[in-house]
Amino acid sequence: MTARRIAIVPHTHWDREWYKSYQDFRLALVELIDTLIPLLERDASYPHFMLDGQMAVVDDYLEVRPEAEERLRALAAAGRVSVGPWYILMDEFLASGETIIRNLQMGLERGAAFGGVMDVGYLPDMFGHIAQMPQLLRLGGFRDAVVWRGVPSAVTKNAFTWEAPDGSAVRAEYLPVGYGNGAALPDDAKALVRRISDNVDEVAEFLTGDLLCMNGSDHLMPQPGLGRVVAEANDLQDDYLFEVTSLPRYLARGTSDGLTTVQGELRSGYRANMLMGVTSNRVDVKRQGALAERELERRAEPLSALFRPATEYPDRLLALAWREVVRNSAHDSICACSVDDVVDAVLHRYAEARTIAAGLADRAVKSFARSLAIPGPSVLNASARSRDGLVELVVPADGPATDDVQVLSERSGVPGSMVLDADTVRTVLGMMQGPRISDDAWIHDVRIEDTEEGIDITIAVGTEEKPGVPIAEAKQDVYTRLGARPDSVIRVAMDQPSTRRIVARTAEVPGYGWTAFEAAPLSSPASVTEEGTSVVLDNGLVRVDIDGKTGTFGLDGIPGYGRLVDEGDLGDSYNYSPPRQDSVIDTPEAVTVQVTERGPVRARARITATYVWPDHVDGSSQARVGEHRVDVETDVEMRADDRVIRVTTTFVNPSGDHRLRVHLPLREPATHSRAVSPFTVVTRGLTAEGRADEFGLPTAPANRFVTAGRLTVAHEGVCEYELVDVEGDTARTLALTVLRATGMLSRLGMAYRPFPAGPMTPVEGLQMRGKRVTLRYALAVDCDDPYRLADDVLLPLEVASSLGGGTRPSAGSELTVHGAEVSALHRVGGVLEVRVFNPHPEPTTVSFGDRSGWLVDLRGYPLEPFEGSFELRPFGIATMRLHGE
């Protein structure tokens, strides 16, 4: 009998932040790598250490020990340390697809400075895996994945073939007991042999060859003396051949023959906890994450790439914003299964990234406005698809408004003048920092004149920003004149025309293009009628009946939309868990409905429903106790010529230990749902695989939209949903989780997950008490293009006000992309790069008009050239670099 080879891979699993803050864990990280470097340098029998598949640990260390960089580089170049490939070990469901790719690219780029990254798609601790991961890995040049959580019961060996929807496949090494099966090995050879014998027995049915012994776990230090004890163990017996090695060397010996093939996402809880409840804890974090990603991916990058000169492309600022977003995508960061210090840091990073992205996007829009030849408002479309939509803008109020626009507010002009003394003028000028007076009023001109009595100042105000108005000079001029004539009287005259804020429908705007604003005629105007306590919104295409008693609304005759169902949750940050004596609150105590906009362009009503929610779940009785009165406001909006109903629900959460969901009736019973996952739409049934250790709760994340039973719901941020009201094998309702409030990072003895999944630490922030919770979503029946719906709802058309004087014509487009969804449009080294994906089961032709370029992989290596268009396989992802500007 030949000896079984035992491949020991020393490593650590480094959650950058979790039950302690980033800085806390970093202190330990510095100690770890301070120990590791000399250990590897002096002990050749300790041949290798894996730095957890993520470059962040290297950067976090070198920030403190810059002098150690050369030594670490030398060890990496010699193959003694493996680094990357990721920048961080992300959560795959809660980050956007683009964030996952940038994470990999950051890891590859940073790893290049250390002789290259580990050639393995290492995914040890993620809470399940997305369907397209095998394709992303192949596009990144990887053939191997290493996974633990989410693997279904169909996998019975320690390796399987994992296939993405496009057919791309990787060999997936399955860690049957996780990434720490070889943690804390005994320092005694006999004990080591016994321990490994137990390890082999534990997973014997899975083994196809060697035993992979992952020598490390969460934040564990390397074990000095490992080389010695392994050599002694080899001398002692012949059953096992111990070898300290690297993951790539172990995988190189693995067979790919006869492996089970698993297609698509891995979300089974059959063998390891899926921890599916992280999607719905700290909904504020998930929402801020999505807002930051959208601002970066859909506004800052494309608008900067198309409407600013290539030489002014803000690479560095965008990289800073991306770094924050990528760091936040770490599985314990965006998952918010963390202490409050960590969640605060995550929210701050998202705020920083979003501020940078929004500022860059606004600068690009201004750059566009300045380039227009003709003055006036223009409508700009930051998406690839040509579309119409509503815009709000401020226009001069000359004459009555036309039938096609809806006036939201009016402001009469400010003619006339006021007389001020010198001190008041100095105070006012001191407060004036620039040409902006209000949201939509900008100083266009300042004229200053000396008169017999004093000084006359005339200020002309317009509705758009006018560059180059010499405000600072004018202020200085006034100060100088006041200095010369300290007792003079100052007359300030404002020259501001009357304006109105309107909302109107625009004609079609080309993809990545613009047109001068013109209100389009309305064929199906929106109207409002009030009948007793009920309100009806109708545009001839769709009808909404708001019920003044229940606070819900009917959609084309089917009632019950927007029903808020509140129930107890004695779970933790990882899992929902109903208390033993649950009570459900789904009826408000009082309801008022107020019409806030009456059409014809847009009709809106606000439902204010007052509920009495219990305060918390009593630990011993497990009943919900106490009470709070809470007003939940829901705005329901209908637009002219549009079948989509937009809804925003918001409230300040007063209670703990509860889960709030909004119920949305399906149009017909459904056996499955279809939800957005990065780079594809996945189909999910009504059940999920689980086990005694974790109930297979069929709640799942949707990234932007979910469809079931002819109803499509587009929503802001990743949302948790579940198909409920199940009878037989069909469901009748889609429940979206608005909030899940628990006070524990992890807990023992829960109904749905008896054993803890992390430290049992109370975390006040997880209760979300006193926090404003906002859920924005839109409903469409029989929607044939949910990606279009999501863009219309989440990425509105932009308005740019121009003073003219540029060279750009009044309509046009900077780039044509047809035939696929665009994931990224940005510049890499000055060159336009576009990433698209085909979410459909048929091949598509992706066309770029007359543009040509190269298809590249995720490392930027050229694959093949194209002229104008190319074929993209079903569910394929492709990245192109375009020639020319």
Ligand SMILES: [Zn+2]
């Ligand atoms: Zn982890």
